[in-house]
Structures are given as structure tokens and as C-alpha cells.
Amino acid sequence: MSSGITSAKKPPKRKGGRPLLSEVIKIDARILVAATALFLENGVDGTTFEAIASKAKVSKPTLYARYSSKSELFEAMIRSNVASAMPSVTDLPNGLSTEETLRLVGQKMIEEATKPIPLGLMRLYITESSRHGTLIREVDYIGREAAVAMISKALEPTLNYEADHHARLIAEKFIDIAFIPYLMRRLLGDTESSLNLRIDEAILCLKALGLLN
Structure with missing residues (x-):
């Protein structure tokens, strides 16, 4: 005899088979994060697949199913980090000049890098x-x-004549004059170099070249 009470049906448990896409994405992300940390700590030669699998909390078969070698995983790790390296420049104040925009965006980019x-x-x-x-x-x-592209996109609204071409010229010169020399000093362990001074020098050079006049 029915009691008149209908119990809520529980969703069926997932059986074995292919994992959900959301699970795959999470596993891939864990592997790349683990590989990045271990490669940085121990180098590529000093890192084993066993260590990466353990740190990522996945089985070795799961890891090998995605990457057949450390070189393949190293390549995926590099591409993943490059893709996420550029900071956002969507929060710039309105009404900035070209020079002011370049200072803000350039500093933000270099600090992140x-x-x-x-x-x-x-x-x-x-x-x-x-x-x-x-x-x-x-x-x-x-x-x-x-x-x-990031610097150019921020500069274009501040320019009038051939904005896209002009912005790219400024961006390329800024990277060569400010970013690369500062980056090299940091790679050599120099923590005393002034980023603001390097940007000031780049601004002066760009003005001398007629790109910021």
C-alpha cells in the first residue's frame, strides 16, 4: 500500500568510462601547474614523470596518456605559461596622454614579466x-x-594619425629600450636597477625619435 509520500530520486551514480570535460580540464591544469613548479625547482633533467604525477595527484598512466615524453610536457608547459603571461589593461583611467598611457601599461607589463x-x-x-x-x-x-599588441591596443585611442602603425612603433621601441635591458639585469640577479629610471630613459629616447611629440 502506498504511503502517499514520494521520495526524491537521487541522481544516478556515474559509472566507469570517459571523464567529464570539466574533470579533464582540471586534471590538465594540475599537471601543468605541477610540471611548472618541479621544472623550476629541479630543472627538466632533475624532474621525473613520477614526481609530476605525484604532485599533480594523478596516476602515471593518466600522465603518459597526455604526454609521451618530458619534452612534450615541457613544450605544453611553456605554451600554457606564455598564453597567460600578459596582464589586463582594461582598467586604465580615461583622458590619459600617450606618454602617461605608455608609462602605466609599460610598467605593469614589466612588473608582471x-x-x-x-x-x-x-x-x-x-x-x-x-x-x-x-x-x-x-x-x-x-x-x-x-x-x-597589448601596449599598442592601449596607445591607439591616444593617437590620431595612423594610430595602429604609430602605436606599434612606440611599443616595439619601448620594449627594446626599456623592457629587454631591465629584464636582462633582473635575469642576472640585479635587484637594484630602477624600473622608473629605465622607463624615463625610454620616454626620452622615444621623444628624441619624434614618436611621442
Whole structure:
């Protein structure tokens, strides 16, 4: 005899089979985070798949199903970090001049690029350049183009004549004059170099070239 009470049906338990897409994404992210940390700490040669699997909390078969070698995982790790390296520039105040915009965006970009993890990755890239030279050159190009695009996008609204071309010229020169020399000093362990001074010098050079007049 029915009691008149209908019990809520519980969702059926998932049986074995292919994992959900959300689970796959989480596993992939854990693997790349673990690989980044261990590669930075121990180098590529000093890191084993066993250690990466353990740190990522996945089985070795799961790891090997995604990456057949450390070189393949190293490449995926580099691409993942390059893709997420550029800071957002959507919060700039209104009414800034070209120079003011360049100072803000340039400083933000350089500060992000010289934090401990990006610096460590750059040192790792240099160490691995003999084995992954083509990849390192490709990543360097991708990173530079991303930086140029980020700065150019911020500068274009402040320019009138040939804004896209003009903004790209400014961005490229700023990277060559301010970013790369400062980055090299930091890679060599120099923590005393003044970023503001380097940016001031770049601004003066850009004005001398007629790009900020």
C-alpha cells in the first residue's frame, strides 16, 4: 500500500568510462601547474614523470596518456605559461596622454614579466635552448608579439594619425629600450636597477625619435 509520500530520486551514480570535460580540464591544469613548479625547482633533467604525477595527484598512466615524453610536457608547459603571461589593461583611467598611457601599461607589463615565476621560466628557457631551440625562439616571438599588441591596443585611442602603425612603433621601441635591458639585469640577479629610471630613459629616447611629440 502506498504511503502517499514520494521520495526524491537521487541522481544516478556515474559509472566507469570517459571523464567529464570539466574533470579533464582540471586534471590538465594540475599537471601543468605541477610540471611548472618541479621544472623550476629541479630543472627538466632533475624532474621525473613520477614526481609530476605525484604532485599533480594523478596516476602515471593518466600522465603518459597526455604526454609521451618530458619534452612534450615541457613544450605544453611553456605554451600554457606564455598564453597567460600578459596582464589586463582594461582598467586604465580615461583622458590619459600617450606618454602617461605608455608609462602605466609599460610598467605593469614589466612588473608582471619580472615576478619570480616568469623570471624562473625565462632562466629555464635559456637552460633548455640547446635542446628546444626552435620552440624557445617561437615562444620568444609569441611573447614579444603579445607584449607589442597589448601596449599598442592601449596607445591607439591616444593617437590620431595612423594610430595602429604609430602605436606599434612606440611599443616595439619601448620594449627594446626599456623592457629587454631591465629584464636582462633582473635575469642576472640585479635587484637594484630602477624600473622608473629605465622607463624615463625610454620616454626620452622615444621623444628624441619624434614618436611621442
